[in-house]
Every structure is written in C-alpha cells, then in structure tokens.
Amino acid sequence: MADVDRETPDGEAFDREAVVAALEGLDQADDAAALAAARQAAALITAAGLHWDQVIAPPSAPETAEPEPIPPAAEDPPSGDDKALIGRLLAIKTLYEGTRHELEGYLEDIDAGEFTAADSRYLKALYKRIAKQRKL
Numbered sequence: 270m271a272d273v274d275r276e277t278p279d280g281e282a283f284d285r286e287a288v289v290a291a292l293e294g295l296d297q298a299d300d301a302a303a304l305a306a307a308r309q310a311a312a313l314i315t316a317a318g319l320h321w322d323q324v325i326a327p328p329s330a331p332e333t334a335e336p337e338p339i340p341p342a343a344e345d346p347p348s349g350d351d352k353a354l355i356g357r358l359l360a361i362k363t364l365y366e367g368t369r370h371e372l373e374g375y376l377e378d379i380d381a382g383e384f385t386a387a388d389s390r391y392l393k394a395l396y397k398r399i400a401k402q403r404k405l
Contacts, residue, residue, distance in 0.1 A: 288313050322367035351389050354396055
C-alpha cells in the first residue's frame with residue numbers, strides 16, 4: 270500500500286512511496302540512470318502540485334523543546350477569512366522560510382483578486398498540518 274501521509278493542494282493523496290522509490294535510483298553508478306531518477310522524482314512532485322519544501326521535512330527540533338504554538342486568535346477565523354489564517358501562520362517565528370515566502374505570495378494574490386478556491390483549500394490543509402505538528 271502506498272504511503273499517502275500528505276495531501277496535494279487539490280486534496281488528493283500524495284504518494285510519498287513513489288517519490289522515495291525514484292530517489293533511491295540516485296545512487297546508481299550510471300550518471301544517465303541517476304539523472305533519470307532525479308527527473309522522475311521531480312516530475313512526481315510537480316504532478317502532485319507540491320514543492321520540495323513541502324515534501325522534505327526540515328530538521329526537527331530537539332525532543333525536549335516544546336513546539337511553538339500557533340498564536341491564538343480571539344476566535345478561529347471564519348472559513349472565508351484566508352488573510353487572518355495567513356496572518357496566524359506568519360506569526361510563527363520558526364516557520365520555514367520557503368513556506369513564509371509562499372504565504373506572503375498568497376497575500377499578494379488575495380489583494381490582486383487571484384486567490385483561488387484551490388489556494389484556500391491548500392491553505393486550510395497547511396494550517397491543519399502545522400497545527401497537528403505543533404500538537405494544538
């Protein structure tokens with residue numbers, strides 16, 4: 270059975286196992302075969318609509334450290350208030366820089382009227398994943 274512990278921006282299951290299998294081909298002695306393995310892994314990530322920083326986890330903090338909580342809000346933002354949700358995520362000081370950049374881009378998209386329903390679903394899934402990792 271495939272390892273599907275992440276979702277794509279469209280809410281589909283992500284097949285991590287297929288990417289790992291492709292990456293295992295990187296240690297082949299034949300450079301062309303190793304390059305083909307790298308391209309296959311990249312194609313799987315692209316097809317899933319993900320970025321590498323969403324697939325490869327950053328180094329985890331020492332186990333003794335308490336996870337930084339997501340800053341509290343007076344109430345959870347209404348389902349349509351994506352800007353408030355982005356603001357809560359950006360307030361996390363230890364947020365990965367690539368994710369921070371992506372969220373700032375979403376703020377620009379909202380202001381330009383280019384933020385889609387798929388973007389909103391991805392944002393909510395990202396929030397849930399970060400909240401779960403921080404054990405909220």
